[in-house]
Amino acid sequence: MSNSVAAQSFDAVREVTGDSYKYGFVTDIESESAPPGLDEGTIAFISAKKHEPEWLLAWRLNAYRHWQKMAEPHWAKLRVAPIDYQAATYYSAPKRQNAPKSLDEVDPELLKTYEKLGIPLSERAALAGVAVDAVFDSISVATTFKAKLGELGIIFCSFGEAVREHGELVRKYLGSVVPQGDNFFAALNSAVFSDGSFVYVPPGVRCPMELSTYFRINAAKTGQFERTLIVADKGSYVSYLEGCTAPQRDENQLHAAVVELVALEGAEIKYSTVQNWYPGDAEGRGGIYNFVTKRGACRGDNSKISWTQVETGSAITWKYPSCLLEGDNSVGEFYSVAITNNLQQADTGTKMIHLGRNTRSTIISKGISAGRGQNTYRGLVRIQPKAENARNYTQCDSLLIGPRCGAHTVPYIEVRNPSARVEHEATTSKISEDQMFYCRQRGLKQEDALSLIVNGFCKEVLKELPMEFAVEAQKLLAVSLEGSVG
Amino acid sequence: MTETTQTKPYIDAFPAARGGAGDRLRPQREAALARFAALGFPTRRQEAWRFTDLRPLERQSYPPSAGGAAPAAALDALRLAGATHRLVLVNGRFAPELSDLAALPEGAWIGPSAQALAERPALSLLDAGEIDGAQPFAALNAAFFTDGAVIALAPGVVLDRPVEIIHLGRAEAPVSLHLRSRIELAPGSRARVVESFAGTGPYWTNAVLGVELGAGATLEHVRLQDEGVEAIHLSLARLRLGAGACYDAFALTLGGALSRQDVQVELAGEGARVGLGGVYLLRGTQEATTALLVDHAAPGCTTRELFKGVIGDRAHGAFQGAIAVRPGAQKTDAHQLNKNLLLSRRATVDTKPALEILADDVKCSHGATVGDLDEGALFYLRARGIAEAEARRMLIEAFAADALDMVEDTALRAHLAGHLQRWPGLRESRET
Numbered sequence: 001m002s003n004s005v006a007a008q009s010f011d012a013v014r015e016v017t018g019d020s021y022k023y024g025f026v027t028d029i030e031s032e033s034a035p036p037g038l039d040e041g042t043i044a045f046i047s048a049k050k051h052e053p054e055w056l057l058a059w060r061l062n063a064y065r066h067w068q069k070m071a072e073p074h075w076a077k078l079r080v081a082p083i084d085y086q087a088a089t090y091y092s093a094p095k096r097q098n099a100p101k102s103l104d105e106v107d108p109e110l111l112k113t114y115e116k117l118g119i120p121l122s123e124r125a126a127l128a129g130v131a132v133d134a135v136f137d138s139i140s141v142a143t144t145f146k147a148k149l150g151e152l153g154i155i156f157c158s159f160g161e162a163v164r165e166h167g168e169l170v171r172k173y174l175g176s177v178v179p180q181g182d183n184f185f186a187a188l189n190s191a192v193f194s195d196g197s198f199v200y201v202p203p204g205v206r207c208p209m210e211l212s213t214y215f216r217i218n219a220a221k222t223g224q225f226e227r228t229l230i231v232a233d234k235g236s237y238v239s240y241l242e243g244c245t246a247p248q249r250d251e252n253q254l255h256a257a258v259v260e261l262v263a264l265e266g267a268e269i270k271y272s273t274v275q276n277w278y279p280g281d282a283e284g285r286g287g288i289y290n291f292v293t294k295r296g297a298c299r300g301d302n303s304k305i306s307w308t309q310v311e312t313g314s315a316i317t318w319k320y321p322s323c324l325l326e327g328d329n330s331v332g333e334f335y336s337v338a339i340t341n342n343l344q345q346a347d348t349g350t351k352m353i354h355l356g357r358n359t360r361s362t363i364i365s366k367g368i369s370a371g372r373g374q375n376t377y378r379g380l381v382r383i384q385p386k387a388e389n390a391r392n393y394t395q396c397d398s399l400l401i402g403p404r405c406g407a408h409t410v411p412y413i414e415v416r417n418p419s420a421r422v423e424h425e426a427t428t429s430k431i432s433e434d435q436m437f438y439c440r441q442r443g444l445k446q447e448d449a450l451s452l453i454v455n456g457f458c459k460e461v462l463k464e465l466p467m468e469f470a471v472e473a474q475k476l477l478a479v480s481l482e483g484s485v486g
Numbered sequence: 487m488t489e490t491t492q493t494k495p496y497i498d499a500f501p502a503a504r505g506g507a508g509d510r511l512r513p514q515r516e517a518a519l520a521r522f523a524a525l526g527f528p529t530r531r532q533e534a535w536r537f538t539d540l541r542p543l544e545r546q547s548y549p550p551s552a553g554g555a556a557p558a559a560a561l562d563a564l565r566l567a568g569a570t571h572r573l574v575l576v577n578g579r580f581a582p583e584l585s586d587l588a589a590l591p592e593g594a595w596i597g598p599s600a601q602a603l604a605e606r607p608a609l610s611l612l613d614a615g616e617i618d619g620a621q622p623f624a625a626l627n628a629a630f631f632t633d634g635a636v637i638a639l640a641p642g643v644v645l646d647r648p649v650e651i652i653h654l655g656r657a658e659a660p661v662s663l664h665l666r667s668r669i670e671l672a673p674g675s676r677a678r679v680v681e682s683f684a685g686t687g688p689y690w691t692n693a694v695l696g697v698e699l700g701a702g703a704t705l706e707h708v709r710l711q712d713e714g715v716e717a718i719h720l721s722l723a724r725l726r727l728g729a730g731a732c733y734d735a736f737a738l739t740l741g742g743a744l745s746r747q748d749v750q751v752e753l754a755g756e757g758a759r760v761g762l763g764g765v766y767l768l769r770g771t772q773e774a775t776t777a778l779l780v781d782h783a784a785p786g787c788t789t790r791e792l793f794k795g796v797i798g799d800r801a802h803g804a805f806q807g808a809i810a811v812r813p814g815a816q817k818t819d820a821h822q823l824n825k826n827l828l829l830s831r832r833a834t835v836d837t838k839p840a841l842e843i844l845a846d847d848v849k850c851s852h853g854a855t856v857g858d859l860d861e862g863a864l865f866y867l868r869a870r871g872i873a874e875a876e877a878r879r880m881l882i883e884a885f886a887a888d889a890l891d892m893v894e895d896t897a898l899r900a901h902l903a904g905h906l907q908r909w910p911g912l913r914e915s916r917e918t
Contacts, residue, residue, distance in 0.1 A: 075533070077842075383856075385831075400846035404813065409841040411854070418828035418858040428843050428850040 034091035040064060043191055046091045050160050050195075053167060059175070063190030066181035073184055076318055076347035077376045077408055080289065083254060090192045090225070149207075154238075155200040156211055159227050162198030169200055173231050177260040177297045177324070185256040185318075186293040193227035193258065201236040201267075210466050212241040226257035232267035234300065239270040241469055255314075257292045265300025265327065270308070272465055274473050277313035284343030287315025294321035298330035301356070306333040308464040310473045311346060320378065322351035325359035325387075332361040335461040339477065340373025340405070349379035349396075349410075354387035354420070365396040366458050369405035376408040383420040390420045398428040399457055451478050492527045495547035496626060503550040503630060511603070511612065518616040518628035525622035534620075537804035537836040538775045542744045543718050548662035548690040550630050551577040556654045558584060564682040564710070566901055570650040571596055577656060577689070578632045578663035584652075593640030593675075596649060599666055602636040609636065611668050613696060613724065621748075624722050627664045627694045634667035634693075639675035641700070648678040648898070653693070655685030655717060665693040673700035673728070680898065682710040684741070685717060693721040699731035701755060706734045708898055710905060713741035715770075722748040729755030729784070736893045737764035738902050739774050740909060746775040753780065753787040753815075761790045763892030768801035768833075769911040775804040782815040782845075789820040794889045796882055798829035798911045802836075809850060810842040818845060822852035827859065827885050829911065879912045 034045050043064055047057040072083070149156050155166060162170050180190040201207055232238050255277070261269050271294075280287025290313075296305035307321040323332030334350035352361035367375040377396045398407035409426045431453055439449035454477055455462070465473055500519055509515065527544060528535040554577035561574065561584060573596060574584035580598035587596055595606065602609050613619075616628035635651045655663055671677060683691060691713060699705055713719045719742040727733055737747060751760050766774050780789045795803040805824045826835045839852040859881050867877035886906055893899040 398841075398843070400843065400848070403816070403846050405846065406842070406844040408843065409839075409852070411838060411840070413835075413837045413854055413856060415826070415828065415835045415856040418831060418833055420828075420856060420858075422854070422856040424839070424852075424854040426839075426841060426852050428841055428848060430846045430848070 033089045036089045037086045038088070038090055038192065042090050046192060046194070049091060050163070052163055055171060056163060059180070060191050063180035063187050064192075067184065067187035067191055070181070070184045070187055076378070077374065077410075078316055078318060078345050078347050080316060083289070085188070088254060091194060152205050152208070153202040154205060154207055155198065157198055159193070159196040159198050159229070162229075166198070166200065169231065170198065170229065173229055173260065173262055175260075177262060177295050178258050178293050183293060185291040186258050189225045189227060189256045189258045189293070193225045196227040196229075196257070198228075199230040199238060199240065201232045201238045203234040203236060205233075205236045207236070207238040210239045210241050212243070224253070224255045224257070226255075228257070228259040229262075230260070230269055230271070231262045232264065232269050232303075234264045235266040237268045239272070239466060241272050241466060243274040243276070243469065243472070254289045255291065257294075259292070259294040259321075261296030261305055263296065263298050263300065263303035263305050263330075266302045267300065268304040268306075269296060270306045270466075271296070271321070272469055273307075273309040273311075274465075274469055274476065275309065275311045275313050275317070276476055278315075279313050279342065279344050280315040282342050284315065287344070288313065290314035290317045290319060292319040294319065295324065296322070296332070297324040298327050298332065298356075298359075300330075301327040302329045303327050304331040304333075306335075306464070307350065308335040308461065309337070309348075310461070310465070310469075310476065311336070311338040311348060312476045314346075315344060317344075317346040317348055319348045320350055322353070323361065324353050324355065325361065326355045328356040329358045330356055331359070333464075334361075334363045334365070335464040336365045337368070337458045337461045337473075337477070338366070338375055339368045340370070340375045342371045342373060344371075345374045347376040347378055349377045351380040352382070352392060353380075354383045354390040354392070357386070357388040358390070359387055360391045361393075363392070363394040363396070364460050366461055367396070367398040367407055368401065368454065368457070369398065369407045370401040372404045374406045374408070376410060377426075378410045380412040380414070381422055381424070382412075382414045383417050383422065385416045387417050388419050390417065390422075392420075392422045394424040396426045397457065398426070399454070400428065400430045490526050492544055492547075493523050495549065496630075497523055499549050500629060514612050514617065515629045518612075518625045521617055521619070522622050522625040522629060525620065525625065528622060534777065534806070537806060537838070538746050539773050539802070540744070542773070543690065546660050548660045548718075550632075551657070551661035551663050551689070553577050553579045554656045556581065556584070556656055560654055560684070561652060564652050564684055564712075566648060566650055566680060567897065569647045570680075571645070571647060572650040572652070573598065573635050574652045574654065575633055575635070575665065576654045577661065578665055580633050581654075591643065591646065593643040594645060595636070595638040597636055599634035599636050599668065600632070602638075602668070606636070606638065609638065609668060609670070611636075611666055611696070621722060623692055623720050624694050627666060627692050630662070630664040631666035631694070632664060634665045634695075636667065637669045637671075637677060637679065639671045639677060639703075641672040642674040643672070644676040645678065648680055651679065651681045653681070653683045653685075653691065655683075655687065655689035655691060655714065657685070657687030657689035660688045660690070662690040662692055665691065667693070667695045669695070669697045669705065671699050671703035671705055674702045675700070676704045678706040678895065678898075680708045680710070682712065683719060684712045684714070686714045688716045689714070690718040691720070693719075695721070695723040697723065697725040697733070699725070699727045699733060701728040702730045703728070704732045704734075706894070707736075708893065708902065709735070709737040709747070710902065711737065711739045711741055711745060711747070712905065713745065715741070715743060717742045719745040719747075721746070723750070725749070725751045725760075727751065727753050727755060727758035727760065730757045731755060732759045734761040734892070734894070735763065736890075736902070737776070738905060739764065739766040739768075739776070740905065742772065742774070744773045746777065748777045748779075750779045751781065753782050753784055753789075756784045757786045758784065759788045761892060762793075763791070763889050764793045765886045765889050765906065766793070766795045766803055767886065767906070767909045767911055768796070768803050769798040769914070770801060771799070772801040774802075775806065778807040780809045780820070782809070782811040782818045782820065785815050786817045787815065787819075789818075789822070790892075791822040791824075792889050792892060793824045794886055795824070795826040795835060796829065796886055796911065797826065797833040797835055798914065800830070800832040802834045804835070805837040805839070805854075807838070807852070808840045808842065809852070811845050811848055811850065813844045815845045816847040818848040818850065820848070820850045824854045825885075826854075826856045827882065828856065829858070829882070875913070882912055883907065
């Protein structure tokens with residue numbers, strides 16, 4: 001049986017590989033771009049374009065000076081083709097940026113793009129009750145449900161707008177979780193970030209809807225440098241959804257986003273991501289480089305931050321959504337599904353830094369490798385000396401489909417307090433022939449059986465996703481592994 | 487040749503220590519020294535040395551030892567009951583008066599490395615890795631080594647009694663002991679080896695062991711590291727297992743101010759099996775690292791790892807275990823577990839059990855835990871009238887002794903259990 005199954009999986013993988021990227025198209029929009037290259041002039045250009053206050057320009061320049069002194073990190077288990085930072089364009093905006101006050105004013109080309117993606121903005125907003133802050137290239141073009149959120153005092157807007165309208169809030173929290181010099185890509189982002197989202201939830205407010213942003217990368221050779229900042233004030237709650245697809249193209253595109261979350265006393269932030277950027281073709285040409293710094297700080301007592309991610313796209317993923325558990329009794333969670341197929345590489349995981357008393361963290365990571373994909377879980381659990389009675393539970397499971405893929409697990413556990421309880425377990429296996437046989441003998445097709453088993457394997461993570469995303473995520477899993485049998 | 491303040495004393499000491507013209511390894515030694523100079527001391531920025539604090543080794547230099555002597559009484563606590571083949575080295579040199587190699591069966595060659603160099607030219611004590619590898623201390627060892635133990639068994643030879651290798655360090659002033667040993671078991675042969683390290687004074691043991699197991703050969707290997715309180719112990723074992731070979735190792739780590747053991751196993755033949763077990767018991771300001779790498783290069787091999795740590799006072803324990811499965815190494819079955827018990831507020835532990843898997847039909851898992859004594863279990867014992875100190879002792883001992891089950895031989899297990907029970911940390915109060 002094993003031979004035939006292996007052969008089938010080979011075929012299946014080829015089949016999957018043969019599928020062209022469903023969302024591969026380029027929208028033709030006149031861009032007003034900065035000339036390629038990066039120096040202090042570029043940064044001043046970006047800042048001037050966005051009418052930013054002086055402090056932010058100074059902040060960007062400071063980050064740029066940090067960045068110049070830093071070296072690209074190479075510790076991850078990734079093979080990255082050299083990146084020419086001077087060849088990229090650091091600013092590109094759809095031309096009619098002044099106008100859109102409603103959806104009618106938005107460039108019809110843009111709206112078509114979203115339709116092709118299957119997210120007709122207006123309908124989706126109306127039907128699903130989701131406020132969408134859509135980012136096309138580097139500028140937010142439409143924000144819905146603003147008024148409704150405004151009644152509750154919730155601020156949900158583009159980063160640029162937040163800088164203009166809520167400068168004091170942005171200034172207070174920007175860089176407070178991910179400092180400018182945190183790492184190479186965060187420093188680059190801090191210097192040249194284009195736009196992104198800003199959320200502020202006032203004390204005691206429970207945000208009544210899921211907040212959502214769809215990111216797209218579009219203009220050729222445009223690095224995309226999103227900056228997201230979410231602040232949940234005392235006793236508030238917010239759930240944020242992030243999803244992305246990108247058009248097909250041949251060159252590697254660098255995406256270096258920074259996401260900062262701040263949860264004050266008793267606040268809870270739930271951040272969910274479905275990432276489906278173009279992964280490159282079967283030979284590994286093209287595809288997005290996804291080098292993202294995501295970190296949340298549980299600043300106040302009894303606060304909670306929960307990350308959920310489904311990573312199916314990108315040629316290379318380098319991403320470690322982390323939690324700084326500063327407040328007593330604070331909780332950090334990380335739920336992740338990462339799929340690598342063809343020549344995709346993913347090095348992803350989390351850091352849970354326990355600083356306060358009775359802090360708890362949970363890490364559930366599911367990696368699936370197919371084709372020649374390489375999938376690494378890399379995580380750190382650190383219990384600092386003052387973190388009395390800290391608890392961590394970590395489980396990372398890997399599933400291998402086909403003989404040429406790889407799955408790696410690199411957990412770091414560093415304990416500085418004896419009252420801690422830290423547990424880590426990891427398993428790696430292929431889909432068991434018993435499970436497959438059991439499903440087949442009940443009349444399931446091989447593909448359906450695979451889908452069933454993979455979805456079961458990922459269940460603990462998928463159930464953490466909000467309804468809006470759960471459906472899309474399951475579809476993505478099925479598409480990514482269509483027909484493969486291990 | 488680049489020099490740093492750390493490497494210079496060793497480079498300068500080379501001509502005097504190994505200047506003899508008669509040494510047939512002279513060219514390799516010089517190349518290895520150059521390698522050491524090029525690599526320098528490892529830093530914590532290097533991933534493999536991330537958890538190991540080498541400052542005690544860097545604070546002063548340890549010139550190569552000129553030899554020494556030890557009284558027979560120094561062996562008392564280390565010797566096994568019953569008959570053995572015994573090889574004793576004092577300060578890195580064979581001590582024939584303390585050794586007993588009279589009753590060797592036919593097909594078995596057991597003796598000091600220096601003698602093996604002369605009598606067995608085919609034996610490869612040095613590894614190509616010393617000249618281009620990434621292990622600075624192994625390169626330094628290659629440049630300076632004086633002696634060690636060699637065990638070579640002909641096909642099918644089964645040793646009737648265990649081989650005891652005892653390394654003693656005796657130092658008034660800082661010295662380094664560079665030991666290089668080799669175990670070669672031809673197909674179908676079988677040996678049980680117990681290596682012990684002990685001593686007094688500020689010495690640095692820098693031991694390198696190479697092991698080659700032929701098809702179906704079996705080696706049981708117990709290491710007792712009970713070095714002196716001021717001692718530094720760095721050891722590297724490199725093993726290669728042929729088809730169906732079996733290596734069962736157990737390491738009890740008790741002594742040394744700073745210690746680190748690296749074990750690197752290549753499972754080169756189909757169906758090879760490796761079991762690595764160990765316990766590290768640390769107190770005071772002791773620093774100990776266990777770094778394992780098992781490379782599944784052939785299909786159908788099995789790995790079992792179980793390491794338990796008990797860490798008290800301000801000691802620091804570290805475990806870095808990696809299991810790699812190469813493409814094509816199907817039907818690999820590997821399991822790794824590291825459990826740590828922290829006894830004091832300032833005790834710390836780092837653990838990194840890593841898996842790197844490039845084949846699909848495998849069963850691999852690992853686990854790691856860190857915690858303190860279970861309050862519930864303590865309460866249970868106290869409720870039955872057992873004093874707290876005694877209850878704690880029982881629980882700690884039980885936690886550690888669990889791993890001893892990996893040692894199959896009952897006499898050997900009892901020998902190790904004796905050392906474990908004498909660990910002073912068992913009788914110390916909680917907050918020290």
